[in-house]
Amino acid sequence: HLNKLSQEALSSAGLDLLASWRSPEIPTTMSLEEVRVLPACFAFWCCALSLFALIAVPVSFKGMEQGKYSVQLQWMTQNILDEVVTDPGFKFVGLGNYLIEFPSTFQTMYFIADSRGVQASSEGVDLMYAPIIRGPIRARSADGLEIVVSISFQWKLEPTALVGLYNILGETMYRDEFVRFARSAIIESCAEFAADKYFTNRTMITDKMFQVMQSNFQKPEKGLQMAITGLQLREVDLPDLFDDEIANTQEQMQEVEVAKAQREERIIAMERTKLVAEEQVKEVLQAALGEAEKVRLANEAAVKQLKLFQTKQATANAKILQQFANDSQPFQRLFEIMEIRALVDHADNRITLSM
Numbered sequence: 001h002l003n004k005l006s007q008e009a010l011s012s013a014g015l016d017l018l019a020s021w022r023s024p025e026i027p028t029t030m031s032l033e034e035v036r037v038l039p040a041c042f043a044f045w046c047c048a049l050s051l052f053a054l055i056a057v058p059v060s061f062k063g064m065e066q067g068k069y070s071v072q073l074q075w076m077t078q079n080i081l082d083e084v085v086t087d088p089g090f091k092f093v094g095l096g097n098y099l100i101e102f103p104s105t106f107q108t109m110y111f112i113a114d115s116r117g118v119q120a121s122s123e124g125v126d127l128m129y130a131p132i133i134r135g136p137i138r139a140r141s142a143d144g145l146e147i148v149v150s151i152s153f154q155w156k157l158e159p160t161a162l163v164g165l166y167n168i169l170g171e172t173m174y175r176d177e178f179v180r181f182a183r184s185a186i187i188e189s190c191a192e193f194a195a196d197k198y199f200t201n202r203t204m205i206t207d208k209m210f211q212v213m214q215s216n217f218q219k220p221e222k223g224l225q226m227a228i229t230g231l232q233l234r235e236v237d238l239p240d241l242f243d244d245e246i247a248n249t250q251e252q253m254q255e256v257e258v259a260k261a262q263r264e265e266r267i268i269a270m271e272r273t274k275l276v277a278e279e280q281v282k283e284v285l286q287a288a289l290g291e292a293e294k295v296r297l298a299n300e301a302a303v304k305q306l307k308l309f310q311t312k313q314a315t316a317n318a319k320i321l322q323q324f325a326n327d328s329q330p331f332q333r334l335f336e337i338m339e340i341r342a343l344v345d346h347a348d349n350r351i352t353l354s355m
Contacts, residue, residue: 062099064085064087064101065088067104067129068088068102068104069085069157070085070100070102071085071100071102071163071166072085073097073098074097080167082163084159086159102165103129106155106227107154107156108131108152108153108155109152110131110134111135111151111152111182112135112136113150113235118131118133132175136148136235137150137187137190139187139190139191140187140190140191141191141194141198142195145238145239148235148236149186149233149235149237150234150236151186151233152232153213153228153231154230155217156229157226160225161225161226163223165223168222168223178217182216184216185209185212185213186212189205189209189212192208198236199246202236206231206232209231210228210231214228
C-alpha cells in the first residue's frame, strides 16, 4: 500500500513539474529557494524508499519449522501456488504473501468414550498436531444389531494433495471432514459382519476396516490423498441381551470343551490300559517262547547225547566183532571173555557181578 502511494505521489509531482515547464507564465530563471526544493524532495523520497525496503524485505521472508508442509498464498489474487513447500527453513514469498502450513508427520484420530488419557497427553500441543478426538461410532452389524465401536488410527497428509485439499476444504476445515470420512468407512465396514464375528474374528474385521479406510482417503482424482496406518479396533459394545446370550453361549461352549477334555482323558486312560495289556501279552508270549526254546534245546541235547552214545556203542561192538570174526564160534568166545572179565573186576565184598 505504501509502495502504491509513493508511486502515485511521484507521478503527481512529475506531472506538476511538466505542466509548470510548459506554462508560459514561468520565468526563465529560478530563485535560490526554488533550486533547493528539488534536492530536498529527492532526499525525502530516497529515505522513504529505503525505509520501505528495510521493512518490506524482511517481511517478505517466512520461516517453516520441521514437521510441516506448506503452500504459498498470494495476497493480491488470494490464490495459492501449485508448488508445495516440503523443506524447512526460510523462504522468500514476497510482500504480503504468506505460507499456509499443514502437518507432515503422522497424526492420530480417536473414536473413544474415555479420552482422559489422550487429552492429558495432548495438553500444550500445537492445535495442528493435536489428536482428533471424537466419541464412539454407532453402526449396525450385518444381522441388524446396533453396535458401538471404538477405534483409533494414524494418518498423514501427502504433499502432492495439499493444493487440492486447500482449494476444497481450506486451511482448517479438513480435520472435521476427515472425521466424517472415517466415520463413513467404519459404518460401511461394520455392516459386512454379523454380531458374533466381533467376538470370534476381530482380526478379519480390523483388516476390512483398514482397507475401506484407505479406500475412502485415497481419491487423487478428487484432490484427497492420505497415508493410513495402525488402525486398532479398541472396543465393541453390543446390546445387553445379545451380550447375555453370548455369555451363555460361551459358558455352554466351555462346558462342551470340558466334556471333550474329559473324554480325551478317558480315551488316554483306556489307551494306557490297552498298552499295558498288550505289553503283558507280549511278556507272556516271550516267556512261552523262551520255555519252548528251552525244551527244544534240551531235547536236541538229549538226542545228540543218545546218538553219540549209540554211535560209540556201535563202534565198540564193531571192533569186538572184528576180533572174533575168524573164530568158528565167535559169540561163544565173546561170552567166555566177558565171564573172565567180570570175575577179574568183581569185588570180594559184593555178591553180584557187573557186566
